[in-house]
Amino acid sequence: xxxxxxxxxxxxxxxxxxxxxxxxxxxxxxxxxxxxxxxxxxxxxxxxxxxxxxxxxxxxxxxxxxxxxxxxxxxxxxxxxxxxxxxxxxxxxxxxxxxxxxxxxxxxxxxxxxxxxxxxxxxxxxxxxxxxxxxxxxxxxxxxxxxxxxxxxxxxxxxxxxxxxxxxxxxxxxxxxxxxxxxxxxxxxxxxxxxxxxxxxxxxxxxxxxxxxxxx
Amino acid sequence: xxxxxxxxxxxxxxxxxxxxxxxxxxxxxxxxxxxxxxxxxxxxxxxxxxxxxxxxxxxxxxxxxxxxxxxxxxxxxxxxxxxxxxxxxxxxxxxxxxxxxxxxxxxxxxxxxxxxxxxxxxxxxxxxxxxxxxxxxxxxxxxxxxxxxxxxxxxxxxxxxxxxxxxxxxxxxxxxxxxxxxxxxxxxxxxxxxxxxxxxxxxxxxxxxxxxxxxxxxxxxxxxxxxxxxxxxxxxxxxxxxxxxxxxxxxxxxxxxxxxxxxxxxxxxxxxxxxxxxxxxxxxxxxxxxxxxxxxxxxxxxxxxxxxxxxxxxxxxxxxxxxxxxxxxxxxxxxxxxxxxxxxxxxxxxxxxxxxxxxxxxxxxxxxxxxxxxxxxxxxxxxxxxxxxxxxxxxxxxxxxxxxxxxxxxxxxxxxxxxxxxxxxxxxxxxxxxxxxxxxxxxxxxxxxxxxxxxxxxxxxxxxxxxxxxxxxxxxxxxxxxxxxxxxxxxxxxxxxxxxxxxxxxxxxxxxxxxxxxxxxxxxxxxxxxxxxxxxxxxxxxxxxxxxxxxxxxxxxxxxxxxxxxxxxxxxxxxxxxxxxxxxxxxxxxxxxxxxxxxxxxxxxxxxxxxxxxxxxxxxxxxxxxxxxxxxxxxxxxxxxxxxxxxxxxxxxxxxxxxxxxxxxxxxxxxxxxxxxxxxxxxxxxxxxxxxxxxxxxxxxxxxxxxxxxxxxxxxxxxxxxxxxxxxxx
Numbered sequence: 001x002x003x004x005x006x007x008x009x010x011x012x013x014x015x016x017x018x019x020x021x022x023x024x025x026x027x028x029x030x031x032x033x034x035x036x037x038x039x040x041x042x043x044x045x046x047x048x049x050x051x052x053x054x055x056x057x058x059x060x061x062x063x064x065x066x067x068x069x070x071x072x073x074x075x076x077x078x079x080x081x082x083x084x085x086x087x088x089x090x091x092x093x094x095x096x097x098x099x100x101x102x103x104x105x106x107x108x109x110x111x112x113x114x115x116x117x118x119x120x121x122x123x124x125x126x127x128x129x130x131x132x133x134x135x136x137x138x139x140x141x142x143x144x145x146x147x148x149x150x151x152x153x154x155x156x157x158x159x160x161x162x163x164x165x166x167x168x169x170x171x172x173x174x175x176x177x178x179x180x181x182x183x184x185x186x187x188x189x190x191x192x193x194x195x196x197x198x199x200x201x202x203x204x205x206x207x208x209x210x211x212x213x214x215x216x
Numbered sequence: 217x218x219x220x221x222x223x224x225x226x227x228x229x230x231x232x233x234x235x236x237x238x239x240x241x242x243x244x245x246x247x248x249x250x251x252x253x254x255x256x257x258x259x260x261x262x263x264x265x266x267x268x269x270x271x272x273x274x275x276x277x278x279x280x281x282x283x284x285x286x287x288x289x290x291x292x293x294x295x296x297x298x299x300x301x302x303x304x305x306x307x308x309x310x311x312x313x314x315x316x317x318x319x320x321x322x323x324x325x326x327x328x329x330x331x332x333x334x335x336x337x338x339x340x341x342x343x344x345x346x347x348x349x350x351x352x353x354x355x356x357x358x359x360x361x362x363x364x365x366x367x368x369x370x371x372x373x374x375x376x377x378x379x380x381x382x383x384x385x386x387x388x389x390x391x392x393x394x395x396x397x398x399x400x401x402x403x404x405x406x407x408x409x410x411x412x413x414x415x416x417x418x419x420x421x422x423x424x425x426x427x428x429x430x431x432x433x434x435x436x437x438x439x440x441x442x443x444x445x446x447x448x449x450x451x452x453x454x455x456x457x458x459x460x461x462x463x464x465x466x467x468x469x470x471x472x473x474x475x476x477x478x479x480x481x482x483x484x485x486x487x488x489x490x491x492x493x494x495x496x497x498x499x500x501x502x503x504x505x506x507x508x509x510x511x512x513x514x515x516x517x518x519x520x521x522x523x524x525x526x527x528x529x530x531x532x533x534x535x536x537x538x539x540x541x542x543x544x545x546x547x548x549x550x551x552x553x554x555x556x557x558x559x560x561x562x563x564x565x566x567x568x569x570x571x572x573x574x575x576x577x578x579x580x581x582x583x584x585x586x587x588x589x590x591x592x593x594x595x596x597x598x599x600x601x602x603x604x605x606x607x608x609x610x611x612x613x614x615x616x617x618x619x620x621x622x623x624x625x626x627x628x629x630x631x632x633x634x635x636x637x638x639x640x641x642x643x644x645x646x647x648x649x650x651x652x653x654x655x656x657x658x659x660x661x662x663x664x665x666x667x668x669x670x671x672x673x674x675x676x677x678x679x680x681x682x683x684x685x686x687x688x689x690x691x692x693x694x695x696x697x698x699x700x701x702x703x704x705x706x707x708x709x710x711x712x713x714x715x716x717x718x719x720x721x722x723x724x725x726x727x728x729x730x731x732x733x734x735x736x737x738x739x740x741x742x743x744x745x746x747x748x749x750x751x752x753x754x755x756x757x758x759x760x761x762x763x764x765x766x767x768x769x770x771x772x773x774x775x776x777x778x779x780x781x782x783x784x785x786x787x788x789x790x791x792x793x794x795x796x797x798x799x800x801x802x803x804x805x806x807x808x809x810x811x812x813x814x815x816x817x818x819x820x821x822x823x824x825x826x827x828x829x830x831x832x833x834x835x836x837x838x839x840x841x842x843x844x845x846x847x848x849x850x851x852x853x854x855x856x857x858x859x860x861x862x863x864x865x866x867x868x869x870x871x872x873x874x875x876x877x878x879x880x881x882x883x884x885x886x887x888x889x890x891x892x893x894x895x896x897x898x899x900x901x902x903x904x905x906x907x908x909x910x911x912x913x914x915x916x917x918x919x920x921x922x923x924x925x926x927x928x929x930x931x932x933x934x935x936x937x938x939x940x941x942x943x944x945x946x
Binding site: 075079087094122126146151189191195196 | 239240242243244245246247248249250251252253255256258259291292333334335336337338341401402403404405406451452453454455456483485486487682683684685834835837838839841842843844845846869870871875876877878879881882883884
């Protein structure tokens with residue numbers, strides 16, 4: 001629904017974002033690939049900004065519409081379609097990626113908010129020929145069916161184990177001061193932002209548990 | 217290949233690969249983000265544009281004016297498609313309401329416009345600038361209110377013996393009414409398509425369970441020759457019946473691409489999915505059971521009311537009641553009311569899933585009335601023949617074995633038959649059981665197989681893998697038949713340029729599609745034997761070779777420099793009429809209900825299934841645990857909330873329509889009984905993906921009753937329905 005002050009709101013957003021860019025402009029790293037002024041998914045007349053961030057270890061610069069989510073920047077501009085769009089509203093978790101090692105819903109954040117950030121998607125965890133341990137465990141335990149939530153589940157799983165190692169408590173942790181343990185209850189609680197409609201939960205918990213128990 | 221006599225021994229019986237719990241062959245792609253779903257084939261098209269769908273804001277009525285000027289003038293906009301400018305469109309045979317509405321509106325969020333722009337953001341922004349004026353009409357949105365207007369339908373109707381008299385005469389009777397709500401498939405990938413025209417030919421990358429249906433329906437809707445339409449759907453992010461049919465994304469992408477002169481991508485925005493697409497219709501079910509004091513059922517009656525758009529179909533919730541239990545006097549009847557809610561249609565185990573939600577509570581209630589254990593009551597009323605036609609046997613029926621083994625493994629004896637007695641701290645605990653039943657359907661299915669000079673096998677069929685494991689079991693089938701390793705087999709699916717298959721629906725896919733591959737492999741074996749001078753009857757295919765006596769030749773030699781290509785299909789005779797083919801199971805559940813708050817938690821779940829040969833126990837188990845998870849949703853949370861004034865499903869996204877999450881699901885156990893069914897196909901397999909859902913919700917409802925003493929007959933079982941009836945706090 002359009003509101004009378006919509007235009008003003010958008011202008012404010014563009015201005016704010018421009019200032020952000022100016023403040024944190026980062027030097028191009030070796031291997032960076034400058035995108036064309038108009039990437040295919042950004043049309044003429046759009047409020048466009050240049051951003052630079054690191055995706056899966058490679059520096060990337062993009063001219064993006066300020067309305068473009070991080071998810072659409074990855075999927076539509078960088079052709080990293082591993083991160084999925086299930087709801088575009090932060091309800092399903094299929095778009096989960098790691099930003100600075102922490103998991104976020106890439107659909108709930110704008111690309112222009114990630115100037116200088118280090119982003120890891122499922123493609124950055126491993127490849128078909130060199131699987132991440134979590135990817136291999138999902139295959140072994142059949143922790144998926146249709147596969148659409150899977151990249152989000154895997155990114156979340158990797159982050160969950162890090163959160164537990166870092167001592168971050170959850171809703172089911174018995175004590176806030178004690179170190180949380182890797183238990184099925186902890187895993188289920190922390191993974192509950194990632195919906196799997198095919199219902200592979202029981203197998204996903206087995207996969208995560210196996211990776212957690214493996215010596216580092 | 218015609219399959220009209222029960223299978224005898226064949227190469228599948230070797231079970232060196234078929235029947236083994238192999239990892240999915242597409243697992244490396246899916247876990248690394250390299251499996252390309254419908255919206256992700258951007259490498260296949262050049263300069264694609266983006267479509268954004270506008271849904272109708274009323275449930276019924278007419279569009280009186282549509283102002284597109286602002287949208288057309290918005291930055292980046294290439295085209296705005298509406299019914300007024302789309303050109304003449306037909307309607308698919310399987311669509312009840314048109315996929316592009318206007319000026320008439322048939323249901324809420326029916327698509328009425330597609331905005332095509334250079335970017336997704338521009339298309340979205342412009343779509344919001346379309347101004348639509350409506351003349352809203354009165355509609356019927358309340359099944360309970362429309363119940364008396366519902367008309368009898370012939371489908372699933374049956375009358376055996378004299379039900380009314382037997383019910384009246386029965387010493388022990390139960391009569392109760394149960395309700396199930398509208399449910400949404402809520403698959404993780406929204407309906408999505410990319411359409412590209414090449415002259416008058418159309419290619420659509422889409423997400424569809426039934427490729428041949430979809431291609432035919434799209435051609436019909438666009439009034440173009442079927443052979444000019446190609447559908448490609450290699451990976452499908454869940455369907456559950458919601459992607460059986462052509463939907464608005466594919467049609468609008470095609471129309472948008474034509475209007476813009478460029479390929480166009482369209483994904484239904486998540487908030488549109490519940491109202492724009494199909495759903496499982498709500499039911500009101502009346503069940504009457506009569507039995508002797510000995511516990512034998514003498515009268516079994518099941519009637520169900522559901523609603524749909526005019527010209528739509530009933531939810532066949534009485535189907536299982538025709539066949540599941542013995543009893544000389546039987547009555548089943550469906551009634552259908554006209555409602556103006558979105559289109560009802562198939563969702564996983566249509567008919568049986570909601571039907572068993574009711575029937576299997578009724579069986580629990582009746583067992584209690586008779587003072588019988590619910591497992592024993594079901595066993596007592598088993599039948600090995602079609603109760604309506606005793607000359608017609610079940611091809612296989614191991615319901616009793618499922619119940620007995622499940623009871624033993626689950627510790628059923630620990631169940632206190634008196635409800636509300638078992639406690640674990642603040643939790644009231646209870647056990648519940650339900651029978652699982654789903655008919656086994658068979659469908660004609662074709663495949664093409666290529667053998668190359670290196671002995672590599674490529675299977676091509678338009679079969680789909682919606683998470684079911686089709687890629688893997690088809691590879692297992694071809695490898696087993698041809699005597700090669702899994703690494704020698706490539707499987708290509710979901711392309712309408714491949715032979716038409718059974719597709720994914722009605723749990724017929726695994727058995728029918730692999731049987732089609734079997735048929736093509738039999739033909740390839742003949743061709744190989746002939747090419748290399750073997751008699752196929754005594755040739756053995758093993759280790760990448762064909763062998764007879766002392767002579768052995770590598771398979772690839774039959775291909776020569778080119779490929780050896782064969783194509784065949786499996787066609788089923790009347791074995792499904794001479795025998796009743798069904799799948800059976802038993803679900804056992806332990807629940808804990810918070811004695812103060814009423815919060816219900818699932819503690820343990822076990823399914824025992826008898827469903828023919830299990831082609832891959834790993835992927836089949838996943839089908840069953842996934843179905844059990846959906847059953848938890850049906851029992852405890854899933855309900856499309858109907859706005860009965862304005863006629864739409866209110867909770868139309870993944871936050872409002874609650875489905876189970878990790879924290880809702882315990883470790884799940886599945887046992888498959890050792891079974892082969894030579895009547896079903898040369899694979900001797902049957903379906904299992906829907907069986908796993910059937911009965912789960914009732915087992916949970918029965919467990920909640922056992923825990924609390926509260927009998928609930930209206931799904932979902934949410935605590936507002938029983939909090940005031942919990943036992944007094946100690």
